[in-house]
Structure formats: C-alpha cells, structure tokens
Amino acid sequence: MASSTSASYALLLWFLWFQNLPPISAQLMWTPIYVGGNSQIDLWTQEAKGCSCPWNRTDHQCACCVPDGGCHCGKNAPNRCTQCGLEEHCNHMCNVTIISSELMARSGKTFGQIKSPSLEGPDACWYTFIPSSTQRIEVQIYRLVNAGKHNGTSCVGGFLQLAGGTEPQYSPSDNQICGSNERYAPPVVFFADDGLATLLFQITEKTRRSQFLAYFSFTSINNSDGLGYQPRGGMKLQNTDCDWLYQDFACNKSEQGGDPCVLASPSYPGVYPPHRQCKYHITTSNENIQVRISFTALLLPQNCKTDYISIYQGSTTSSPLLTTLCGNQRKTLEYSGLNLLIEFRSGPQKPHFDYNGFVATLKFFEKSHTTEAPTTVTQPTVRTTMSNLILPLNETVMSTPETSGCDILISGNNTRSGHFDTREHEWHPICRLVFQGRQTDVVHVSFFNYRLRTALCKSVIEIIDNKVEDKRSIMDRICSPVVKQARDHDSRSVEQKTYLSTGSTMIITFKRPSAPLSTNEAEFLAGAYFFHDEQISGTMQPNGLCDVKFNGVNSPLAGMIDNPGTQHLYWNIDGPLSCRQQFVPSSNQSITIKVQSIEKMSKEPSCVTQCGDNGCRCVSSSPLKTIDHLVLLADNNLNIACLCGSFQSEGLPVSARTWGSLTVIYSVAHYTWTKKGFGFSASYAFNTDTICGQHIYTIHSGEITMKNLTPPENLNHFYQQSCTWTLHSNVERQLELDITSNQNRPCTAWNISIHEYSPTNNQHLGDQIHTFCSRDNHKLYLLPWKLNTVVVRLFTLKIKSTLDNVDYHADLYLF
Template sequence: MCPLGIAVFLCMAWLSYPSNGQLAWTPIYVDGKSQIDLWTKEAKGCPCPWDASNRQCACCVADGGCHCGKDAPNRCTQCGLEQHCNHMCNLTLSAADLQTKSGKHFGQIKSPSLQGPSMCWYTFLPSQNQRVEIQVYRLVNTGKFNGTSCVGGHLQLMSGTEPLYSHHENQLCGTNERYSPPVVFFSDNGVATLLFEITEETSRSQFLAYFSFSDVNATDGVGFQPRGGMPLQNTDCDWLYQDSCEKQGQCVLASPGYPGIYPPNRQCRYHIRTGSSERTHVKITFTSLLLPPERCNTSDYVAIYKAVAIPENLLGTLCGNQRKMFEFAGSNLLIEFRTGTQHPPFEYNGFVATLDFYKKTTTPLPTTLPTVVHRVSTNLITHEVTTAAPNFTGCDILISGNNTRSGQFDTREYDWYPICRITFRGRPSDVVHISFFNLRLRSPSCRTVVEVFDGALEIRKNMLERLCSPQVKQSRDPDDLHSKRLLSSRNEMVIFFQRPNAPLGTNEAEFLAGRYFFHDEQISGTVLPAGMCDVIYKGSTSPSAGMIDNPSTQHLYWNMEGPLLCTQKFVPAANQSITLKVISLEQMVKEPACVTQCGDHGCRCVSSSPISKIDHVLIVNDDTWKVACLCGSYQHEWLPVSVRSWASLTLVYSVAHYTWKKKGFDISASYTFNMDTVCGEQVYTLHTGEIVLNNLTPTENLNHFYEQSCTWTLHSNVERQLELDISSSQNRPCAAWNVSIHEYSASSSYKHLGEVLHTFCSRDAHKVYLLPWKVSTVIVRLRTLSRTLPQFKVKWRSHVVRANTRFGGAPTPAPNADSTSSAGTLAASLIIIMMLLCFR
C-alpha cells in the first residue's frame, strides 16, 4: 500500500508485469525511492529558479521534472505541464509534445480538490501506433456504486476529444478507494478522454492516476493489440479473421482493452472464415482468460458457435479462469464474448486467444463442451432470429439496437417464406430510421404487400407506409427513392412482407432491401420529423457534453444523390451556455470559389457563387446570424473553431452534391453545455444596482468566439427617473460588442425590446444617461461577437419621489412642464406613495 501524504497523494508505480492472466500495466520509474510524488524529490533544499541564492525551493527529478515556479515553490511537475501545477484540470496531453519537453511517454495526474458538483476532463493525443493507458490508484468522494453502476460521480475513460457519459464504458466511483494493484484502462481508438465528474454536493473530491502512451507494436505486455484481424465498422467490438491472416504472422484475438479491465455491457463477435473447404481445421488456443466465476451461466463468458450463433450451433463456452485449446473442423466459426454490468474488484481483464489454420485428410470429432443458451447472430449483421409467435408462420427476424447501431437488411439473405416479419427494436431511448433502396414486387394487383408499422404489428393504426405490387426499384435509381425513408416515434419498427407464391428462380424472387439506423435521442439529440437529419439538443435533458454525429458516415444516405443539409440545434437552459467546437474537417471539396476568412468577428465564407452550391459548415444563432462559416480553401492551423453562446446555436452541415461514391466530407465536432449565470434574461426590481460580467477561463484555441445576446430588465412599480452610468476600459469597435438601452414593449415579439433609447460602445469609455421621467421599465441589452469577452460596468440609480424628502431631492422636472404643474405632480405623487405605503 502506498502512503498518502497530507496535501497530495504519494505513490510510485514501480511494480513489474504480473503473471499471465492478471492485470498488467506499464512500470513507471523516474528516480529513487521516498519521493514526494512522481516529479518532486524534496519539498525544500534546492535553488529557486528565479533566485539561485534562495535554497528553500523544491528539488525536481532530474529526468523529466520541472519546477512549478513562484506560485508553488515546493512542487515540481512534468516538463511541459508547468502551467497546470496548481489546477491540473481541463487539459490536453499530447504524446509528441510531452516526449519533446520531458523525454517521457508517461506522466501523473493529480486532480484538484473539487467541490461538487463539478467536472474536469483530460484529453490524450497518442502518436501513431500508440494506445492510451490509465492507471488509477486513488479516489476520494466520487459517487457511490449501487451494484450495477455509479451514481453521484464517476471517473471514466472514453474515446474521442470531448467527455461523453456512456454505460458501455467502465466507471470508477467510491468515497475513499485505494487500488493496489491499480485499476487499469486502455483505449485503442486513437484520441481518448478521461472524465472526472461529480454530480452531487461534496467538500473535497479528488483522484490520483498515472498515464502512459504505450507502443501497440510490442509483442507482449501492455502494448498488446489483436493481430491479423479486421475490425468491422459500425460495431462496438466485432472483428473478422480469415485464414489468410497467418501471412501476417500469428493470428491473435482479445477482449477490448486487454490487458486492462474489459468494458461492461458488451457483446463482441469474432467471425472466423476459412473459405469453403470442410477439410480446413481451426485450432483456437486460449492463452489467458480471467472472468468473474460466479457469472459463468449469466453474463460474462466466451461462447463458440458453428457458423452462426443459434442454440443448436453452440459448440461450447468458457468462463472463470479457464485456459484451453480446441480444434474444430469447418469453414466458419463464431466466437462471442459477452459482458454484464461492472463487477468489483476491478481485476478481470477478459481473454487472449490465438488461431491456427491447417488442413487434414480426416476429420476428428469436435471437442464437446458444456452448453448454455444464448442469443443469435447471422452473417455479419448482428441480430436475433426468434421463435415465431403462436399464430405466425414465416420468417421472424429481430434486429436489436443493443447489438448493432446501423447496417443493411435484405430478405434474400434468408430462406424463402410467403410471410416475413422484420422487427427493429432499439434501446429505450432509441428511434428507428428505415430507408428502402432496392425492392422487387412483381405480383399483379397488390398481391404482394409491404407494410411498415410504428411499434407493434398488432396495432394497425400505427401503419407508417404501405407498398403494393407491382413495383421495382433498383439501387441508385434516378427516381425519388429517398422519399421512402421512415422514422419511428418509439424504439420499435416492424416491416411486414407478404408474398403470394414461391419464386421460379433467383431472378424472379420478390424481395425488399434497405438500410436501418438506431438513433439514441438521449445521447444524439431529439430527431425533428420534418427533416431528414435534423436534431435538437436541449440543455435541460441532453448530456452535458458529447461528440456531434458525423452525417457523412450515415448508412441511410447510401442511395442518395443530390444536396444534403443537416442541422443540429443546441438550446441551453436558463442557467447554461452552449459551446460548439469544430475540431477537424476532412475531404471537404477545396473549391477556389470559396475562401474562409477568420477575424475577430468570426469566420466567414467569401464566395462568388451561392453558398448553397459549395460544401460548407455553418454555426448560426437564433437570429440566423452566421457566427462562423467554413468552406473551400481554409488553413488547417485555424482549427479548432469554437463558439460559446448564451442563446441557441445551430450547426449546419451542407454538402452541395452528395453521392454514394464520394459521400460527404468528414467533420469532427463537439458540444458542451456549461453551467453558468454570466448572461441571460434577468429582471431587477431594486432602485439601485450594478451589472458586471464575471470573468471566464480563457480558451486554448485562437479562433474561439463569444456570441452573446444578454438582457437585463430594470423594473419599478413606481414612477421614477432612471440614471444609467456605463463605463469600459476596453477600446473595441461597436461591431465587437455594444450595450443598448431599450424601452420596454409588452407587444414586442423578441424579449420585449422596444425603441432604442441609447447605445454605448467601448470607445465611449464612460457615459451617463438620464432617461425621461416616468419611464419605470427599461431593458439593457448586450450584443457580442468577438474573440474577447466584453469588459464593462453598468450602474443604475432611480430618482424616486419619497414620502420623507430627507432621503433625496425632487426628481428632474418632466420635459416641457412649468413649475406649477411640477408642484402639482409632486403633490399628487406624494399622496399616491403615502397611500401605497399605508396598504403594504
């Protein structure tokens, strides 16, 4: 057990590789023993970098450690991370950058002591042929484990550049956890993010972890990755292995994240193809297997099937810590790895197996193993073939969103039946998209029928579409095929396909083919029915952060040719702002007709042609004001481009001519709903006060823009004369930001903004505005589009007639009023105020 210091966590990862079948992690050495932390040897005793005569500063590890500076004289950190000494939170760790500055491919993360609710993220950028490794040693006041998942807070590693909660990834939580050995995570999908999130009130939440960028080409240990196989796209963890993989060396398959702990709630399938020869044999050797033994017959196991995963094809299962070798004859095998919910202690790391292909003249009997009942898979499309209902005769196919998120369906892949039912059943928060792109319905007089239902087949009123024969459509016909796209309102859609007669031949068979996609509205926004790919995210119900879906990879558009326009709208709640970030753009047509220009007032597309004729990305606000536009020729170093707004923002993805061959361009973008009260619609009823914007943490990227439309309503229930004192130390153009003063208009359709009375620009420096007498309600409005947040102060004071005149003089006379009328007005006002005071 590593000791815990008073102010910081103390620990050294000096452990060597454990034995086969156990968790393995990178042994991290820096210097000798008894250090304060990974980079600090002594808290005092060495010269200060800014004053060599003062030897009361920390002594740093000579190899890779750098002093933190005057703000933390008794601490050192990894060279290249000095700016994060006092607050190691929300930062990007680049393997190449750290290797250059510290000479190390590993480091340490000591999170700040957070008061929940709060959040920190850490993004890891590995170099080519590297995987991300996280070793967690300590966790304090970070949620609780309820038996299946974490509540109140968690530490989670996931793929991508922005934090996004997922129940398919491991979570750590606990009030006071020390892990020895550490809990080890690996990420093999390039960029990864570690999310530390506290969603409940806490006084001190903290964690200690080490990270490492490990070489995937290592032949053993932590650099291990599967070899010889091909990962299948649009699946969580499915692979294809063919007998030709031996040409690349030994064929090896493994559970996700090996040799770290495997993720929960997964169903990984490893398809093994050996050609058509029945003489081909496959030897499968499980060199390591470590699973919870008490879950053998329920959730955590490895199953081996002949061809497809149906119960009668089950050859056997493995669980616990079995390591065996099996030999099977035949052309096709399927290995299925199932995992359930999280299971402490966090030391189960799945399996590793090798494949050997060879031919024999005789076929030995296959190894027999104990069997259990499992779900089913056919071909490379993950789904279930279920037992038909009592009154239903025909093929009954279930495609589950728990197993696959998108793909293709084709009735020609199944045995012929006069009736077929295809059920698409997603997760509870899913809706289902269906696209028909190829069909042949030859029977006359509507004898062949295709009916599509929103939900269960038995509820006829939920029919979405009905197709009658004769109809013939081919893939990529010039006809308007994209009109046959259907969207469910729930997590289930059913296709009922009825044919009258058996086919005379393959060319005469009636069939139906298309694409499907499960859209999780809890994660990817609510689908807008009017558009083909338009969604809306609401800050009150959507995840606080996530990656934005890339339309170019969408299967539903496989048959489309023409313009494609997708919008994703983000609506922050009253106490939120929204940040959109365009991280990268690839394969966008570099048309010289359109040039991207970025300046202090946003990025714009300059084109001689209509922008609709050019591939582009737009970020627009509620007023359809183009805050940022990217098109044609742009400089990659300008990315990322991000916008933060306290009102709604919409990301527009536009492809001028989408084709099935070229598709669209790739976009990587993220969103974050930020919890703050910097800007919004606020009402003040006090007679005096002050408006000042809170400072925000500056962003790291150059092209980050603030888009603000904030309003403050100054309201009074008595007559007054309002004095506004506005000042600013900045000297910016009025187009960058300005403050306007408006009359209140009950009939105005936008925030009750009436006539503009005055406009203040920062170049005015300081102005005092005395508003007309009897104006009891005005609106102060801020408009901003700039890289820099505005700095200003608005003070207001009301001159109100009071019953006791010792508290203030009489207000300024109303315009064009003589002294008599002023005295009369004053007397009347005094009487009214005294009556109001008496009835309070």
C-alpha cells in the same frame, strides 16, 4: 511494482479510517502496498510513542517510525511519522508535488499514501505526480467524505479526479469520483500513462469536513505480474484519444518474442473514463488469415445501453455488426476477413465506480493450421410468424413449422444499418419486418422501391410505430395500386419516403392477396434502415433525413461528432445533402464545439476560407450551395465559422463557444453513395457555468460584471454571447441605466441594447429602445416613466481573447 526488503510482509488493509475490508475482486487488480509488521498504526508509524525524539534523544515520548522509509514529523506532530521526503507536508498534505526519483532516493519506495487535510468547503487541494520515463501513475482511492454527489450523469458539488498534463483542469470526460461518505473495497483505481498527472480534490459547496484517503504508486510499465498493463503489438493512432491499429504481421512478431498481442480499455485495470469512443482496427494480410479474439477480462454494466463493446466486419461502424458484448462474460471469438473493428463505448460514470473495462488478446493464423474450437457468437436473422407480437429487448423469437412465414426480425444488437427487400424471401400473403433497437434507439426507415398492383387497396403496407401491431400506432398506410421507383426515367434519384419511430421498435406489415404469376409481376417492398442511439448521438428530428439535436439537459456532457452519410439510408441520394446537428445548452450552460479535422473536402478554387475578428467566412464567386462546406451557426442564424475550399490543416482546429444554441451544418454539393461527402471530426462539450444566459433582477438597484474567460490555445477560437438581464419592478418608477465600456470593437461585433419586455419572444426581446456601442464609452439612459420591465442584452462575437468586463448600474426611483 512496489516492494519492501522486510522479511515479514503484510498487506496493510486497515488504517485510521477503515479496517476489515472484504476480499479483493479478481477483475479489479492494483499494486499491493507492502509494509513490515502486523500491528503498526499507519503506513509509516509503528507506535505513537516509545522512541526518542529527534530533537531530544533523552525524551522517549515520540513516535516510532517504520525503519524502511519512515521519517518523524517533528515537534509539531511528535506522535506521527510520514514518508521520508514528504516531511514538510506532514501536518497539511495539500498542494504537493511528488517526484518519483526524489521519493525513491529519500525513502527507498516508489509508493506512498495521501491522507488529505480536513477541508471546509469550498476549498481545493492538488497532488502532482512526476514519474520516470518507464513508469505509469497509479492511484487507489479507499475513503471519501463529503466530496459532492453524483446526479446520475456527473459529479456536482465536489469531486476527486486524476487529470493529465501540465495544466490539469476539471473535465467531466475524465475519471472522477464523488460521494458523501464512501468506503471503497476494493479501491477505486486510477491510472495515468502519459507522464505527469495531477490528482484534483475540489469542493465547490459549503461543507464542515471534506477528506479522502488514497495510496499512490509509480508502477513499472514492464511489470510482469500484469498489474501495470500496457498495450502490446499495436500502434496508437495519432491525433486520437484512444484509437489503435493492430496488424497480423506485427502481432505475429510479438508472439515470436513471447509476448502476446494485447488490447484493452483506457486506464485498465483502473476504472475507464466516461464518454469515450475507442476504436481498435485489426487488419490481416489476406482473406485466409483468421483472428482469434480472447476477452480475458470483461467488467462492464450488465445491459448494453451506454457501455459496451461492438465488433464489426469492416473498418467502420457502418460495417456489418458481428456481436455486442457487455456485463462480465469472458468470450473467445473467431473471425476472418481483411478488416475488423472493435469499438468500445462508455457512457456516464456510475457509482460505485467499479467498472474497469476489458482486456483481450489477439492471435492470427491460417484457417487450416488449427483444430481448436473456440466459443463463437453467431446472431442470425430470425424468421417467425407474429400475431400481435410483443418483442422485449434481446428476446429471441423462434419459428415453428405450423406458422413459418415471411416474418423477419432485424435487431439493433446485431446490425446498425442495412438494406431490406421482400423479393429476397419466399412469397407469403403476409410479411412482417420487425425492427427492434436497443433501449435508447430510434428506428429510421426509408422506402426506395415498392410495387402494389391489385386494385381497391387489396394490397397494403402499414408502418407501425410500436412493438405491437395496433391500429392506433399506424404511422402511414400505403394502398394499391401504386408504384414507386428509386430513380426516374432519366436515372435521377426520386425523393425518399422516410419514417422515424418514437421508440425503439417499428413494424412494417406487407399484405397481398394472391401469389404472383411471374417474378416480374411480384408485389414487393425494398428500402433501408438505420438504428440511431439518441442517448449518445442526439435526438433525431422527424422532418429531416439526418438532422439531430443535443440538449444540454439530457445529452452526454461531452462527446464526438462526425459526418453523416455512411449509413445505407443514404444509398438512393444523388444530389445535394445538408445535415444539421444542433446543440442547445440549458440555462446554466454554454456549448463548445471544436472542429479537429476535415478530410476529402473538394478544393474548389472559387471558395476561400478567411478568418478574422468576426469569425471564419467562406468567400466565393459561386453560390455556396454549389460548394462543399461546413458551417458553425449560432442563434439568429449568426454565421460564426464557415470552412470551404482548401482549408484543410493549417487553420485547424477551429472552435466556438456560445451561450445559446450552436449548430453544425454539413453540406455536400453533390452526394452519391459511391462518392460520399467529405469527412470531418469534431468534439463538443456542454460547460456548466453562469457566465451568461437569461437572468431576472427584481431589486431596484444593482450592478452586473461579466467574468473573464481564459482563451484556448488554438488560433481560431470564437466566443459568441447573447446574454440578457430582465430588470423588473413591481412599482411605478423610472429606470436609470448607467453603462460604461473600454471596448474599441465595431458595434456589429460588440453592443448592449435595451428592449421593452416581450412575453412571446424567446429571449423576451421586444421593441428596441437604445443601443450602446463600444465607441460610446459611457452613457446614461433615462427610460420612459412607468416602464416597469426592460431587457438588457449583451451581444459579442470575438476571436480568441478574454471576454470583456461589462458593468451597468440600474437605479429605479420615483420622481
């Protein structure tokens, strides 16, 4: 923690830009910045004049500096002081490197202040912090002027962001804030725990004055006051962003030493980063061990739409859901079992940037060794009879003796996947299964078995796509007599009957006229369900069991994807499984997908992955459908990368960036519930740019120059571009195109084509008129007279290198 040797301590809560801040929130704690005196001008200046000038001791018109750490700014600013060690940045604190050890040696402080210069955008400044090995970096933002605005999901036009690493770059998945005229009280707090970090202040739009005020501190990771939080008793999992493992024996050892076992959201107690999925795995030595989870601090949005904590009885998110937490409710929960999973999810950042996540402690004990009675959360399945029932989200439906029946509410807040079977309940003439998801959920239901014996449709199953029973919302109606089995006489699985809701609620009504004579004669319905969060996991496609689409307009700008097949919906599959996850960028975006890991892929000797200039290919003597594989597919079914066989680690990660759609195809040759397909993990990011896409030019002459891109570090990275420029003239002239290139790549991997305009084609590509290959170097094309509109298309597929400059000169003139 920062400190001072002054006998009179006062927290500096007013400055040149702000004063009279409200009290500190108990949940948003930061390192107090202490200074001596009660009436000084700023952190380092006690008075604007009254002291001798460093260059002329007889002149007492210079500023008086704080004796403990303040140094005069010099002749260029005679009425100001700054922190010793930062004098060279006194008049223009921009592009600064602050080293903890040097700052301590010069000023005796491990904290300080940043008051940025007044920038006229577009412009940028950076501030790099280098801590010691026992410190974390803390930044407190108090004031922000004309630094972009928040569009609901991210910052546009400007931002302030704390980024880690030696080459920090703008990232919508990192902590960033923006605003036109913001005063933060309490401050917005950023933490960085992995060594060097940089505060990026960037303005990308035209402004008259853009500025911010912040404090920084190199905070000890062993701070006993709880401000410089570090996880304790757990082990961070390698190759993950924020996943941890907590084991009972390790935590018990930690407790014996006096420090509890603690876990928390990333960057706590600062604001947590957006678009994160963090998993905290908790394991015990035997089933008699119980774990007590105490959430000592919790500050999330009040609804559980995008930011929440889920606790599962098992090791994966497909395990039974025990509870979901959000808002600011502090709870103590107790569970038993060999494995528990705490999952923390965050959505887009939300102004005023004041949510800082959670802290929880873990205690392990045998059940018989405690008499404490903690507050536990139990959310049982609720039964009720419902007539024209409307179910608001999270509303509890109570049953009554007069109307008790076989009506079951299955909530997406309690469980995300599972089975249902009406034979598990007492017989009633009418049963209703109500699937109520979260606001951003859709409900996916599959029927495995059903038997309706009565004649003339006296028994019926109705699937209703609504939260109220309404004939207009009936998706399907199954009438008796009919029998469906999960498997045929040869024990082969039969195709499933699946339904996908359009909203967050689905009702299945099962009506039958009379009680059965025996159990073997009973009419029943059995199947599985799955709640799918479309805001986080893409839009489900109705024609497939596992196909989803991510649109760059409304999907999270970045996230993680993995293999399907773990939900109960897949229980009856016995055969090939193919799932498509499609990513469609908007007109000003590109999409990047990076395959980071592949696990348990069958190592078929007949299939080898070969990577080269034209991407990664699956080379096999057997049909590809008989082999487990993963494919990255671009527009027009262009295969950018296919991974199969023993391609496990040496070539990973494999990534691709396209300016059209990019689809991940997950193919398992033979899937069964007991032997699920291979696992994979990949990240995606929608990049905002105008490098490619579809552009329209109406001017009669012009030039196009493509921008260069910096390639990523991984070996196997592929760019795929399909850029189009529509050249449109409203007069009858002749178009001349002059194209030059220094490329030497094959025409199949790099070419420019000229097409007639087609109003029906997706890229408006009509009949092809000419093709320019790189070996042509330079060509002049005279297009037919009165051809007023043409489309010029660049196609390129390239491995890990900068994109090429492509110039064309188009003159439209009349003969």
